Amino acid sequence: MNQPEIDNVPSAVRLSPLGWLRKNLFNTWYNSLLTIGCFWIFYQILRNFLSWAFTNAKWAVVQANFRLFLVGRYPVSQSWRIWIVFGILAIMAGLSWAAIAHKLPSKLNRWLPWIWVIVFAIICWLIGGGSGLTPVSTNLWNGLLLTIFTTIISIGLSFPLGILLALGRQSTLPVVRWFSILYIEIIRGLPLIGILFMAQVMLPLVLPSEIRLDRVLRAIAGLVLFSAAYMAENVRGGLQAVPRGQVEAARSLGFNTLLILLFIVLPQALRAVIPAIVGQFIGLFKDTSLLSLFALVELTGISRSILAQPQFLGRYAEVYLFVGLIYWVFCYSMSLASRGLEKELDVGKT
Amino acid sequence: MSNNQQPNNPKLNLWRDVRFWRFAGQFLAVLIAAIVVAILWGNLNRNLQQLGIQPGFGFLNSQAAFDIGETLISYAPSDTYSRALLVGLVNSLRVMVVGIILTTIVGITAGIARLSDNWLVRKLALVYVEIFRNTPLLLQLLFWYFAVFLTLPKVENPISVLGFIRLSQNGLELPGIQFSPEFSTLLIGITLYTGAFIAEIVRGGIQSVSRGQWEAAASLGLKPGLAMRLVIFPQALRVIIPPLTSQYLNLAKNSSLAVAIGYPDIYLVASTTFNQTGRAVEVMLLIMTIYLTISLIISLVMNLFNKSVQLKER
Numbered sequence: 001m002n003q004p005e006i007d008n009v010p011s012a013v014r015l016s017p018l019g020w021l022r023k024n025l026f027n028t029w030y031n032s033l034l035t036i037g038c039f040w041i042f043y044q045i046l047r048n049f050l051s052w053a054f055t056n057a058k059w060a061v062v063q064a065n066f067r068l069f070l071v072g073r074y075p076v077s078q079s080w081r082i083w084i085v086f087g088i089l090a091i092m093a094g095l096s097w098a099a100i101a102h103k104l105p106s107k108l109n110r111w112l113p114w115i116w117v118i119v120f121a122i123i124c125w126l127i128g129g130g131s132g133l134t135p136v137s138t139n140l141w142n143g144l145l146l147t148i149f150t151t152i153i154s155i156g157l158s159f160p161l162g163i164l165l166a167l168g169r170q171s172t173l174p175v176v177r178w179f180s181i182l183y184i185e186i187i188r189g190l191p192l193i194g195i196l197f198m199a200q201v202m203l204p205l206v207l208p209s210e211i212r213l214d215r216v217l218r219a220i221a222g223l224v225l226f227s228a229a230y231m232a233e234n235v236r237g238g239l240q241a242v243p244r245g246q247v248e249a250a251r252s253l254g255f256n257t258l259l260i261l262l263f264i265v266l267p268q269a270l271r272a273v274i275p276a277i278v279g280q281f282i283g284l285f286k287d288t289s290l291l292s293l294f295a296l297v298e299l300t301g302i303s304r305s306i307l308a309q310p311q312f313l314g315r316y317a318e319v320y321l322f323v324g325l326i327y328w329v330f331c332y333s334m335s336l337a338s339r340g341l342e343k344e345l346d347v348g349k350t
Numbered sequence: 351m352s353n354n355q356q357p358n359n360p361k362l363n364l365w366r367d368v369r370f371w372r373f374a375g376q377f378l379a380v381l382i383a384a385i386v387v388a389i390l391w392g393n394l395n396r397n398l399q400q401l402g403i404q405p406g407f408g409f410l411n412s413q414a415a416f417d418i419g420e421t422l423i424s425y426a427p428s429d430t431y432s433r434a435l436l437v438g439l440v441n442s443l444r445v446m447v448v449g450i451i452l453t454t455i456v457g458i459t460a461g462i463a464r465l466s467d468n469w470l471v472r473k474l475a476l477v478y479v480e481i482f483r484n485t486p487l488l489l490q491l492l493f494w495y496f497a498v499f500l501t502l503p504k505v506e507n508p509i510s511v512l513g514f515i516r517l518s519q520n521g522l523e524l525p526g527i528q529f530s531p532e533f534s535t536l537l538i539g540i541t542l543y544t545g546a547f548i549a550e551i552v553r554g555g556i557q558s559v560s561r562g563q564w565e566a567a568a569s570l571g572l573k574p575g576l577a578m579r580l581v582i583f584p585q586a587l588r589v590i591i592p593p594l595t596s597q598y599l600n601l602a603k604n605s606s607l608a609v610a611i612g613y614p615d616i617y618l619v620a621s622t623t624f625n626q627t628g629r630a631v632e633v634m635l636l637i638m639t640i641y642l643t644i645s646l647i648i649s650l651v652m653n654l655f656n657k658s659v660q661l662k663e664r
Binding site: 024025027032034035037039042110172173174175178179186188189190191192193194197198201202204205206207208209280286287289290292293299316317320323326327328331333335 | 372375376379380383390391393394396397398400415466467468469470471474476480481483484485486487488489490492496497500501572599602603606609610617621624629630635638641642645648
């Protein structure tokens with residue numbers, strides 16, 4: 001990853017602005033042409049965009065609907081619950097980061113997964129209500145709230161499933177191995193939209209008619225089925241990175257297979273795939289936009305309903321640019337975090 | 351699992367024999383899978399009966415009765431569902447093939463630009479990659495379609511780029527060929543989106559070639575352009591092709607997002623078929639078969655290509 005850049009300048013060399021220009025932009029005749037050409041294109045795009053953004057664009061559509069973008073039709077009187085949830089999530093994200101980077105006391109470290117499970121239950125309770133809080137039905141969870149919720153729950157649920165599939169794929173039992181391979185390869189060969197279609201249409205058909213899953217749950221089921229196959233491939237990469245000697249050493253100490261797996265192989269394997277899992281999280285965050293095609297009102301879906309408001313008809317560019325900015329800020333900051341994590345863990349070369 | 355050295359000991363208890371456990375484990379796995387499938391199958395049959403649907407592919411021969419906006423092969427609403435699906439498949443293949451070619455060009459260009467010694471080119475490529483990689487493709491498609499193509503001028507006074515590309519509400523027009531706005535949107539969308547990922551793959555591949563290769567090429571008197579073409583890039587290809595294959599697969603799968611902008615690809619035609627006939631199982635099986643076949647073909651072709659560029663040792 002960290003190969004030396006081809007045009008590395010020794011840090012001692014300090015160039016004057018003019019010298020810098022000559023070195024980096026006009027060192028040869030074709031580079032000069034390229035610079036001028038690129039600058040012209042860049043200038044044209046920027047000028048047109050800015051003149052549009054400050055004259056023709058009507059950003060009122062964003063101002064008026066800011067709340068809808070973030071939490072959708074979640075009741076205003078209950079929005080304090082959402083703020084608590086975001087606070088908890090921020091704290092937990094920070095804690096997990098510190099844990100992964102080994103900056104926490106090991107005792108806390110060990111309990112972190114369980115803390116996550118408890119926190120998750122609390123979050124579900126806070127958002128959904130019930131037992132003391134006003135219940136809020138899932139069709140009112142919209143906008144960015146639904147996007148984040150479905151992403152986190154899907155990654156969380158696909159994680160154990162993915163580990164099982166990855167172990168199954170490595171298993172020496174042929175039947176288990178072939179089941180896993182079949183599942184992983186079929187899911188990875190299908191577009192997500194097909195799997196969501198399956199979850200929306202097929203799931204009600206194969207379940208007994210007494211069980212009726214709501215739209216959000218079916219979508220999450222589809223995302224989990226989809227994500228698990230990719231998670232399995234990521235985890236498999238980690239499993240293959242654990243040297244054989246580790247297993248043999250553990251065996252010679254008298255560990256049985258299950259203990260070896262739990263205490264020797266998986267901790268090392270999962271540590272190696274954390275950056276890949278963050279990458280998958282980013283992918284899934286973007287992929288939840290497909291839920292809008294199945295009448296779910298997450299961030300992309302809510303922008304469609306906002307665009308249907310009569311006073312904002314045709315304001316596509318403003319709405320889509322704003323929504324795109326939200327997605328971009330989340331994805332880009334996560335990818336920065338993942339890069340930092342990679343350095344911290346020094347596992348970039350898995 | 352390695353201590354099955356004493357298989358011939360007759361006094362060995364059954365539960366101490368690893369072969370027994372291996373058999374039992376697999377048997378259990380099959381049993382559980384069979385039970386789950388049987389339960390789901392039973393539910394499916396019961397639910398289908400309630401809906402009054404007889405499973406089977408016979409419906410493919412009945413009249414489709416819906417129109418398709420864009421067809422490469424002749425089609426009329428009076429044709430059968432299978433013809434409609436074929437039209438959709440051809441439309442899908444068209445966008446996939448053209449998309450893969452274009453995205454390769456865009457991706458390699460941007461990837462090399464990321465390593466250019468020209469500061470402006472490098473930064474512009476970086477901005478392109480970071481913008482397109484970090485926003486959802488669906489949103490990009492909606493943006494291109496609703497915010498760009500539908501706000502273009504009418505066909506009478508198109509915007510002309512470089513003199514021969516004409517853009518208007520009727521789509522993209524090259525000399526001799528006319529692309530509909532839906533096709534153009536989908537093509538631009540998946541090309542730029544996948545291209546951003548390919549750029550990063552190409553950049554990583556080129557950086558993985560050791561610096562000595564550049565120096566050796568230079569000492570042989572090759573100019574940087576030639577060194578890249580003859581020495582560096584062929585070696586980088588070995589690193590590039592496996593992840594490139596998965597990007598091609600993604601592009602093929604992502605072309606199904608055509609449904610969001612109304613380009614009649616196989617998924618859109620199949621889901622229209624489902625809406626009209628209610629045949630979920632059959633339509634789902636069709637979608638699965640078609641996409642798995644396409645994925646398989648892309649993998650096979652790329653594996654062949656991969657073999658031809660790998661190092662041949664001895």
